[in-house]
Amino acid sequence: MAKEYDLIVIGSGTAGSVTAGKCREAGWSVAMIDELPFGGTCALRGCDPKKVMVGVTEYLDGMERLKGFGLAGDTRISWRDLMQFKRTFTEDVPERRVKRFHERGIDTYHGHAAFIAEDKVQVNDETLQGKKILIATGASPARLPIEGSKYFAYSDDFLELDDLPANILFVGGGYISFEFAHIARRAGADVRILHRGDQPLDGFDSDLVSRLADYSRDLGIDLQLGTDVKEIQQTAAGYNVIGQQGNETKAFKADLVIHGAGRTPNISSLNLEQANVNASRKGIEVNEFLQSTSNPNVYAAGDVAATQGKPLTPVAGMESHIVCSNLLKGNHRTAGDQVMPTSVFTLPKMASVGLSETEADEKGIDCKVNAMELTDWFTYKRTRQPVAYAKILIDQEKDRIVGAHLLGHEADELINHFATAIQFDIPTGDLKRMLFAYPTAASDITYML
Incomplete structure (x- = not known):
């Protein structure tokens, strides 16, 4: 006999955890399923541990650049020490996450989930029935046609x-x-x-x-x-x-x-056809409310959903709030035009938000393109950064930033200022009058416009 829940969530990452928690707070009975350790990709196998490791290499890189300019001596990375440090951020995540779920009254199931009906999921030897089901299984490495x-x-x-x-x-x-x-x-x-x-x-x-x-x-x-x-x-x-x-x-x-x-939506083993859930190579087909286009009781969020959102943790978080609101109050909330910056955590870092030059041209926007080598600017010269570059796209008619593309050690933080300007439609004239703390990377913004 199936155990019944108001909501079944498949996937314990950002998208699944937020929705499960908020629906439980509203009094719903909630089941959480994951075949991997609870916590999701970002916290366990993605952005968080990666950023810990990048941080260590960043300090090494800075020491190398400033050797002979105030720093002396040699240092190196101890891989084993680095991995041990990284694990202090990840090892206890599954246990803490499960404990938190149980404290909230959320039932957890550790095993592979597969649909056996439109409202039923099989996990291990148990059958769960949900009035609503959220699929938040994320993405997995793309299958490549390579021998071996x-x-x-x-x-x-x-x-x-x-x-x-x-x-x-x-x-x-x-x-x-x-x-x-x-x-x-x-x-x-x-x-x-x-x-x-x-x-x-x-x-x-x-x-x-x-x-x-x-x-x-x-x-x-x-x-x-x-x-x-x-x-x-x-x-x-x-x-x-x-x-x-x-x-x-x-x-x-x-x-x-x-x-x-590359990675693709993690849907191949869910038996979606048993649930009458349509999907494509882009993921589960959803409407503007993140509701399945073929099964109204199923929703999807994060990397597994075929939306315009980028496969990034903040997007998964945003979509989880949308799903939760629509579950609790009926379909009314959509993503809208949400600006989403993205960064590549190399050294130097690369970050982007808004339109590219090609996209601006396709939209017929008359853009002023401010392209700048930054290595001689104080922010970058003081730490001897060998590569630093910026390209800012400004709609000349509206006096608004429509795109920003940055390369440099401060790019991952600086890009958020440009994202704010685009999201809230701030004129460049207003930005030029802003008083930023000086000397900082943000204080360079007024000279980039």
Whole structure:
């Protein structure tokens, strides 16, 4: 006999946890299911542990840049110490998350969830029936048509390496590959990235990407573009990765081969057809209320939902609040035009918000493009940053910022100021009159407009 709940949530990351908690506070009976340790990708296997590791490499990078300019002596990264430090942020997350769920009166089920009817889910040997069901299973690495793909390691594996391999190869030139490549290279590994296209980091401004790519090569990362990976071969010493570059076939040796070629919605094993839930390669098809277009009692949020939102934790959080409000009060709330900045946590960092030049042109916006090399600006010169660049797009008719693209060690924080200006439609004239604390990266904004 099925155990009945007002709400069943599949996935314990940001999107699932927020909705489960708020619906429980409203008096609903709630079940939370996850086949992985409770806590979700960001807290356990993604942005949080990654940022801890980036922080350590950032200090090392700063010391290297300022050696002979007030700093002396050598230092290096101890990989084992770094991993031990990282684990202080992740090891107790599942236990704490489950304890918090139970304190709130949320039932937890650890196992794989699959639909067996429009309102029923099978998990382990139990059947759960929900008046409403939220799918928040996130994303998983995309399946690649590569012979020997079983030899891939993944981002989860990289974040749990007890020892750093001497030679690491990343397949795909996305943000995961670049961020981990920068970490591994500064920790002493030989690193190579093989990317199929002519430009990595799709979706970011090409001028910034080319500068970051050049600096990555200067750092010692072997970035090979136009390389179509065909096969991974296991050898006695490690792996051979076979790639096609034009008419030439090349073999690259590695101790570890990591999948960094994108992620797709995690829906393949949910038995969605049993629930009459339509989905595409972009995820679960939802309306503006994040409600399934084919099963009105099912909602989806986060990376698993086929929305315009980027696959980022803040978007998952925002969508969870939308779902919760619509569950409790009936469908009334939509995402609207929410501005979402994004950052690549390489060193230097790269960040973007709003429109690209191409997108602005397609919309017919008469833009003034302020493109600036920043390495001689005080903010960047005082720490001897070798690469710093900004491109700000301003709608000349409306006197509004429509896009901002930044490269530099302060980019991840600075981009939020531009996001605020775009979201709340602040004229550039008003921004120029702002009094920012000085000298700070934010105080440079008035000179960028």
